[in-house]
Amino acid sequence: EDQVTQSPEALRLQEGESSSLNCSYTVSGLRGLFWYRQDPGKGPEFLFTLYSAGEEKEKERLKATLTKKESFLHITAPKPEDSATYLCAHNYGQNFVFGPGTRLSVLP
Amino acid sequence: DAGITQSPRHKVTETGTPVTLRCHQTENHRYMYWYRQDPGHGLRLIHYSYGVKDTDKGEVSDGYSVSRSKTEDFLLTLESATSSQTSVYFCAITGQGGTGELFFGEGSRLTVL
Incomplete structure (x- = not known):
């Protein structure tokens, strides 16, 4: 069964x-491997799509990378406004299988 | 922002009553999806549509039906709501043959008492 797991479940950063x-x-x-950001009470917001191992994409303080079995979302010098839940997902037929998310809190 | 509107945004109902959630898009996208989001489970697909009157089941379709009579509208119906269907429901669309990124609505929070 295709599965997507995310870690950590929650992360607090300064x-x-x-x-x-x-x-x-x-x-x-x-x-395709997709990253989304979700704020409380909102729908997920698309961030990146990665299609092949070795691919990288950047947006402001975020950089997504992809290997054959994993993807990483690197957050450089985060700010409090980066606090959100980050979801990843992949294509499975016409479906998109989502991971449970990582809840990120950035403290001032 | 993708033009996706969900209604109602919040609803409280009683067990056994029928409920219909509506998703309206202004993007003319072919593919539309209904997901539910629950703590510990992430987003799970209920049903999706790949065109007018063309729909298919997702992984958690039991107890739900859908209809799409126009490109812009995708309806999710709970024929007889149960407490296990208390959840947040998200509609999503994608235009790239069903394999591109999803764009989500704001969600509909349903509570079944």
């Missing part, structure tokens, strides 16, 4: 303290 979130998947023949 403002400026860089870290990484992990997304592991078991699907064979990955069609």
Whole structure:
């Protein structure tokens, strides 16, 4: 069964303290690995799509990378406004299988 | 922002009553999805549609039905709501043959007493 797991479940950082979130998947023949940001009471907001191992994408303080079995979301010098839940997902047929998310808190 | 509107945004109902959630898009996208989000489970697919009157089941479709009579509207119906269907429901759309990134609505919070 295709699964997506994320770690850690929750992460607290001080403002400026860089870290990484992990997304592991078991699907064979990955069609796309997606990262989303979700704020409380809102729908997920699309951040990145990665399609092949070695690919990297950046947006402001966020950088997503992809290997054959994992993806990382690196957060450099985070700010309190980066606090959110970060979800990863992959394509599975016409479905998108989501991980449970990492809840990130950035303290001032 | 993707033009996706969900209604109602909040609803409280009683066990056994029918409930319909509506998703309306202004993007003319072919693919539309209904997900539910519960603590510890993440987002799980209920049903999706790949065109007018073309729908298929997702992993948690029991107790739910859908209809799509127009490109812009995708309805999710709980024929007889149960407490296990208390959840936050998200509609999503994608335009790239169903394999591109999803764009989500704001969600509908349903409480079944």
